[in-house]
Amino acid sequence: MAITKTLENGIKIGKAKVTVDIVDKGNPEIRPATPMKPSYITIHNTGNSGRGANAKAHNTYIHNMANLSPKDTGYASWHFSVDDVSIYQHLPLNETAWHTGDGSGPKSGNMTSIGIEICENVDMKDYHQAEENAIALVKYLIENMNGLSVSRIKPHQAWSGKYCPRVILGRDGSFDKFYDRIKKACGAKTATKKPAPSKKSSANEDLGSEVYGTIKVLADHLNIREKADFNSKILSVADKGDTFKVYGQKNGLYYLGSKGYTSSNSKYVKFTKNSSYGAKKAKLVIVKAAELWVYDKADWNAKKDTVKKNEAFTIDKELTVKGSKMYKLKSGLYITANPEYVTVK
Ligand SMILES: [Zn+2]
Known part of the structure; x- marks a missing residue:
């Protein structure tokens, strides 16, 4: 039977036990309650390596945020938190969440995708298993929901340029290897487009x-x-x-x-x-200011969204707009290149 709203409480996916614990409506910055027919799945790392920052803790956190007034919260929510032993579902799968940092346009990740946060707390026993559980969850969703397929899995980075999922990107250099693991796990589903196996000559x-x-x-x-x-x-x-x-x-x-x-x-x-061929490694721009605008065109008036301190984005190129330098990001968005507000590494 196709899933539309929630997983079944208590089932096992990968090596994780599923807990469905949907937050209350009321704070639209956490549960916008906007209907969605998901057509993508977005993969994140939580960005929180602190001790104890596991799936259960993220469930508690998002419930606490949902119970606050919007004036005390920010736009931040997602559907699943996954660690090595558990998967928590916080939001219905047929509702949007705020997790991709690319606004609320009809094609944005926020409006079209299910958000999966992979925990990265330092005291997790088996981080690799957390990734495996997330992959198993992706497979489960593809197999049990309409409108999803293995070609519709994206890293957060693909939506807004944010350097996320940071553990995976930092380790593998890109999302490709992780995506291959998903494809492999989903096996038959990829058969149509699979290139003929070629022995490495x-x-x-x-x-x-x-x-x-x-x-x-x-x-x-x-x-x-x-x-x-x-x-x-x-x-x-x-x-x-x-x-x-x-x-x-x-x-x-x-x-x-x-x-x-x-x-x-x-x-x-x-x-x-490829214009950047030979540039050893993609350069990142890191936000220094508490909050900063990103633009959807090379135009200082084309404000699109805000990004926060320590968020990092892959630079595509530098350009000058009305006498001030801007970076075009891989995501297609633009950000100031003023060293007062950003650093590059
Ligand atoms: Zn993310």
Whole structure:
């Protein structure tokens, strides 16, 4: 039977026991009670590594906040808190929450996604299991709710640029590995788009994992091959207009990561170099001021939302707007580059 509002209290997901403990309505900064048909799941880390900051503590916290008046709280809420032994559900799955920092537009993460917070308290016995429980929860939701799929799982970072889930991003360098774990856990659900398994040939080993650029297919059909060799096995055939990430080039072929290799002939593909290629690591801008505006255009009047002290965002590029410097963030939002308000690392 499809789930619409809540999990079943007391069931086990992963190695966690589920407790459904929905907060009361009343404070719209915690429970907006706005109807939602969730089409995404957003993954977070709590950002609280303090002792005891486990799922139960976050449940207590959100209940306390829900019982305060909005003047004493901020917009902050989410659907699930997960640790190594428990999953708490705080909000109905058919209602929005404030967890993605990208406002209330119809396509925002806040309005379209279920928020899962993975706890990171230092005294947790098995943090890895907390991630596994979150992955099991994602799988459970995909399998039991309408409108969700493995292609609709996002890190918080993808919505607002915030460096979250910070433990996962900090450890893996990006969300990709964690996303692969989700895909793997969901197994059959990914079968349609799964590239043919390609044995790692020695040819890929010296090609990096950094995105070198993208190609768009110009030819009607384009062979994707197993090795950097025009005579090697054809793994799949791309169609005109398809785009791929390119991770390197060898013997006149582009390396497309796990998908394989394809011709670099400009008659067949249009290549666009990744402008940040070679910059070792993405730079982060960290908020120094207590609160700061982010903008949705390169325009000081296009105020979109506020961000708070110590929040960190990945920088795409720097630009000057009306004589003052701004950073364009990977998320597409903009923030001041004034060193009085932000630091870069
Ligand atoms: Zn987050």
